[in-house]
Amino acid sequence: MLIGYGNVGRALARLLAQKRAEFAFQITGIHTARHGTAVSPQGLPVEPEFGPPAGSIGEFLDAAQADVAAELTTLNPATGEPAISHIRAAFARGLHVVTANKGPIAHAYADLRDEAARRRLEFRFESTVMDGAPVFNLVRHNLPGVRVLGFTGVLNSTSKLVVDAMEQGGTFEDGLVLARRLGVAEADASFDVEGWDSAAKTAALANVLLDARTTPQAVSTRGITRLTPERVRALASDGKTVRLVSRARRSQAGLGLRVRAEVLPKTDLLACVHGTSNLLLLHTDLMGTIGTISVSPGVEQTAYGVFSDLVDLARRL
Ligand SMILES: NC(=O)c1ccc[n+]([C@@H]2O[C@H](COP(=O)([O-])OP(=O)(O)OC[C@H]3O[C@@H](n4cnc5c(N)ncnc54)[C@H](OP(=O)(O)O)[C@@H]3O)[C@@H](O)[C@H]2O)c1
Incomplete structure (x- = not known):
C-alpha cells in the first residue's frame, strides 16, 4: 500500500506495472491528503478511481491489507511528521515499511529502527538520500565488516x-x-x-x-x-x-x-x-x-530506490 501518491508514488506505480511479469507486487491501497483513498485487494491500476479519504491512517492501513507500507508523503523538514506517525501505525499492524521521505530518518531513525527490530519487521529508506543510487544498501550488502x-x-x-x-x-x-x-x-x-x-x-x-x-x-x-x-x-x-x-x-x-x-x-x-x-x-x-x-537522476530513479528496497525486503520474507 502507498501512503502518498504524488511524483514518487506515481513513478513507483508505473515501475511496478512495467516490471510485474518479473516482480509480482500488487498495490492494494493508495491514500492521499486531498485526492482521496483507493483500496482493492485484487490490485489497483496506475490511474485508480479514488473514493473519499479514509477517516484516519489506521482505518486505511486496516482496509488495504498489505504486507508492506510505502510512506511517500510530503517532507516536513522541521519534525518529520506526520510520516513518523504513519510509519509507527504501520509497524503497529505488523507491516514492513519502505520510505522515500527523509524526515523520519533525519528525526527519528534510531527509535523506528529499534521498533521495527522488536517487532521483527523490515524498515528501508534507500531513496531518502541520492534517490535510487545505492548508499545505505551499499553499506548493508557490499561492505561487510566495514566501519x-x-x-x-x-x-x-x-x-x-x-x-x-x-x-x-x-x-x-x-x-x-x-x-x-x-x-x-x-x-x-x-x-x-x-x-x-x-x-x-x-x-x-x-x-x-x-x-x-x-x-x-x-x-x-x-x-x-x-x-x-x-x-x-x-x-x-x-x-x-x-x-x-x-x-x-x-x-x-x-x-x-x-x-x-x-x-x-x-x-x-x-x-x-x-x-x-x-x-x-x-x-x-x-x-x-x-x-x-x-548523474542527472530524476523521479524514476527515486522510485527505483523504493523498488529496490521492496525487492530486497521481499527476498527476506
Ligand atoms: N520528487 C523527488 O524527486 C524525490 C526524491 C527523493 C525523495 N523524495 C521524497 O519523497 C516523498 C514524496 O515526494 P513527492 O515528490 O512524490 O511529493 P508530492 O508530489 O508532493 O506528493 C506527496 C503526496 O503525499 C500526500 N500526502 C501529503 N500529506 C499526507 C498525509 N498527511 N496523509 C496522506 N497523504 C499525504 C499528498 O496527497 P495529495 O495528492 O492529496 O496532495 C501527495 O499524494 C517526499 O518526502 C520527498 O521528500 C522525493
Whole structure:
C-alpha cells in the first residue's frame, strides 16, 4: 500500500506495472491528503478511481491489507511528521515499511529502527538520500565488516544550479527558476539555498551510518544565500567554484556534522558534479574512501530506490 501518491508514488506505480511479469507486487491501497483513498485487494491500476479519504491512517492501513507500507508523503523538514506517525501505525499492524521521505530518518531513525527490530519487521529508506543510487544498501550488502568513520557529500541540486547559473552570467534567481522548472527545488526554495535540505540529508546519513541520533537542527549549517554573481565569477576566473558540502567527521570531541558553501578548485572531485547530479564519499576503516555518484537522476530513479528496497525486503520474507 502507498501512503502518498504524488511524483514518487506515481513513478513507483508505473515501475511496478512495467516490471510485474518479473516482480509480482500488487498495490492494494493508495491514500492521499486531498485526492482521496483507493483500496482493492485484487490490485489497483496506475490511474485508480479514488473514493473519499479514509477517516484516519489506521482505518486505511486496516482496509488495504498489505504486507508492506510505502510512506511517500510530503517532507516536513522541521519534525518529520506526520510520516513518523504513519510509519509507527504501520509497524503497529505488523507491516514492513519502505520510505522515500527523509524526515523520519533525519528525526527519528534510531527509535523506528529499534521498533521495527522488536517487532521483527523490515524498515528501508534507500531513496531518502541520492534517490535510487545505492548508499545505505551499499553499506548493508557490499561492505561487510566495514566501519563508516565519516562522509563528504554534495547532495543538494538547487544550490548547484544556482552556482552554475551565476558562473554562466546569470543571477541567483535565474538558478532558482531553472531548479523550479526541473522540479528539483523544494516548494520553499530557501530550504535548499539556506542549507536545510543538505542538513536533513546529513542528519539522515549520520543517523544510519554513524548511529548519531541527531536531527537536522543539530547540524552546523550555513547555505549559499550570501553568494553574489560577482563573487562566483571572480572565483571562476581563478579556476575555482562553490559547492554546498555536507561533512561528517568523528574526532576526540565527538561527531562533527556541518554543511557549508565551500570554495573548491574546479578540478576537485566535489566540484565535478553539476546540476542535479550528486556525489557522496564514505570514509571507512577497511575500504578507505569509497563513493557513489548519480548523474542527472530524476523521479524514476527515486522510485527505483523504493523498488529496490521492496525487492530486497521481499527476498527476506
Ligand atoms: N520528487 C523527488 O524527486 C524525490 C526524491 C527523493 C525523495 N523524495 C521524497 O519523497 C516523498 C514524496 O515526494 P513527492 O515528490 O512524490 O511529493 P508530492 O508530489 O508532493 O506528493 C506527496 C503526496 O503525499 C500526500 N500526502 C501529503 N500529506 C499526507 C498525509 N498527511 N496523509 C496522506 N497523504 C499525504 C499528498 O496527497 P495529495 O495528492 O492529496 O496532495 C501527495 O499524494 C517526499 O518526502 C520527498 O521528500 C522525493
